[in-house]
Amino acid sequence: MLVVETVVRIRREHAGGKGIREIARDLRLSRKVVRKAINAPDVEIAGKPMRVKVAHMRLCASRAVYVRAYPRETQEIVFDAHARAFAVFGGVPLRGIYDNMKTAVTTVFVGKERVFNRRFLIMANHYMVEPTACSPAAGWEKGQVENQVQTIRGRFFQPPLKFASVEELNGWLEAECLRWAAMHPHPEQKDMTVAQVLEAERPALQPMLAPFDGFHETTHAVTGTCLISFDRNRYSVMAKAARCAVQVRAYADRIVVRMGDEVVAEDTRHFGRDRTIYDPWHYLPVLVHKPGALRNGAPFQDWVLPPALARLRRKLGSSDEADRRFVRVLAAISTDGLDAVEAAINEAFDTGAASDEVILNILPRRREPPPNQPLSVVVDLKLKHPPRADCAIYDTLKGEAVRGHNAAA
Template sequence: MLVVETVVRIRREHAGGKPIKEIARDLRLSRKVIRKAIRAPEGAFDYHRSVQPLPRIGPFQERLDTLLAENEARSRRDRLRMTRIHDLLLREGFEGSYDAVRRYATRWAEARRKDPGVGVAAFIPLLFRQGEAYQFDWSHEDVEIAGKPMRVKVAHVRLCASRAVYVRAYPRETQEMVFDAHARGFGFFGGVPLRGIYDNMKTAVTTVFVGKERVFNRRFLVMADHYMVEPTACSPAAGWEKGQVEHQVQTIRGRFFKPRLRFASLEELNGWLEAECLRWAAMQAHPEHKEMTVAQALELERPALQPMLASFDGFHETQHAVTGTCLISFDRNRYSVAAKAVRRAVQVRAYADRIVVRMGDEVIADHPRFFGRDRTIYDPWHYLPVLVNKPGALRNGAPFQGWDLPPALARLRRKLGSDDDADRRFVRVLAAVLSDGLDAVEGAVREALDAGAVSDEVVLNILSRRREPPRPASIVTPEDLALMHPPVANCARYDSLRGLHAAA
């Protein structure tokens, strides 16, 4: 391709009457090139190949088109690099270079943009009033918890007017996590907007119809009614309808989660994320009102938010059967329940950080939630009614291994010893917890130990004395002490008491 200076020289010399043959000889160019430069409008001389030969890609063109189309359909996070696509072709026998694949992919993308059937998406900017709406979405981020790599699910909540953000990491994207994220997000913002904008996530939307008509999950609607929020679902594949939180996902990923975060626990990570949300709001300028920060805009929006009277009781309830060993299976782990529920159906309420087991209206277990698998979580007190009848299980029973007893009870067990008789005597003391309560038993044990008595009989005696109702205290006045019948000095009265024979 000729440079502009050469084209201008050719056109100027030809205009001066110099023959094409001489110009070609002087510049060492073909007469065909000289004629094309002369005929080019306004000195433009661009060479475009009408047909691009593809000696290497030719046999693999259809396969490469398929890979490029599949890659474009993926989310931005999951798209393959061009080096990876080149490697996939090499595995299938392709012998061409990476540059050939890259150039073809560039031309393929340009052709897609020029295709009127594809086109470039156009959007309409959105404007929200203060307190009108918030947007909610999930993202997946890689962190390191307690020295192990972990992919966490991060809930993103964003106020549309002030642009305030709140993020929190969870092990799952289940419904109870959604409820917890809303409660914590509204608490962070200091109020509740009128409307929530979501995608069609399964924890919120049950059925998607044409247009904006949706069937929302019943439990999700109960939460929305509790906070007086109108839920709105986006159209499928229309992320621009909640573009603020979509953009937030990319921003937070780059600013908060890179380089990879390392924390001892998920609670520690979430504490750091909340502090970073506050720091980001204090430093970031509002995109529309440059004179104020996001934190200042949030302060202005708070009066327009609905007051948050109480957090929603955000649990997901399922029914389970209790085994003969007082255990239920939930989320690939086992949890103990009170012995009274053996072989009965119970309701498990799963929260983001704990599970509560109920039998009717009675709570029979409350455990911190474990997100691993194949682990058994015991509460030894659940097995106390069974232990009373089987005291020999105290030594080898799985629930009692490493039992963290109250200090007074732990001292009593050490002083009693570790033989079978000592176990039976200690179980007798534990059995009193069922009738007197743990605090009363611990107080009686402490009193016995302070007196130097290491005996189950002494502890039970103290409890028995404490159970007896106290005698009512009498109030004695001087009038009560006065005699109603004053004594009379009469010795004959003694004779009457001795009888007739005594008088004779």
């Protein structure tokens, strides 16, 4: 709380016209003390301290809250927080009050005039929300959220939380927000809980038809080893994209790599540094020419194969010839698909002849269309209404022909 009170005093005195150096001198602040307080970890993830950025959203009428933790504050993360909050609230408000965060506001003018970020405005237009910015150092203009930041810190983050992953932490935070809303009375309508008022507020919210496709796109060059560098980590892409330019779309929890209109990689986003994330399936075309990489190549270390392929791998062994045979089966996945290859492997094992030749012989047979079934035709047919033959009708036609000839004469 000492840090919170100090920050509040700094904001108040700075708004009153004092400079930062003068405020620091009056409060006797040292750089070491401030740095230590700011770098204190908020949570413990997988046994390691981690400072998280927490997105806070609140509906003014019902007081329903939503909080979500992220490793950092970027624009795609702001987009993700909006989509998840609106999904939990069950609708979209007509107006949003925002702090002057860099992910939303490009330029701050005097008064209420702002230049909002172009991408942020696209998101606001998608949800049909009117964005309104607060005045600098005027926390009272968004008092509910300003108070919520301190309340949530004491309610959810004390004592420090410990989780195996950020996803697990966010699942717990969302459940706690819903539990708190179901248990606490509304500050004005005291005979109803926050959850009950939210239920009554939902008809006034706009329907959320589809979440905004919130990503940040950059262009990267793929190396000869099918890797791209993004956000201090390296990710593999399909071998066909080697030494080409690709577009990386970064979302809050994943990255999508595109080469033109084709997706050449999609992976979970990692926020650490100096990691290389391989997808062994990206390197199948490389294995065809270098089957020895199956045992020694970095992308294939600790590769968890599907059950049928793992069984075949154990059956063939680990010699150079076994590697070549196994790679021949793997190469068939590019044309027949993983499910078809696994089914062919299982069929080969069932017949007691699990080898690459047998499996590659089964696959084309499975591609052939099934033979046409002979149609069963009933010969002894009986008509419900048998036809009646009246040959005398042809005599009437002859009479009409004679009358027509006489008339012409």
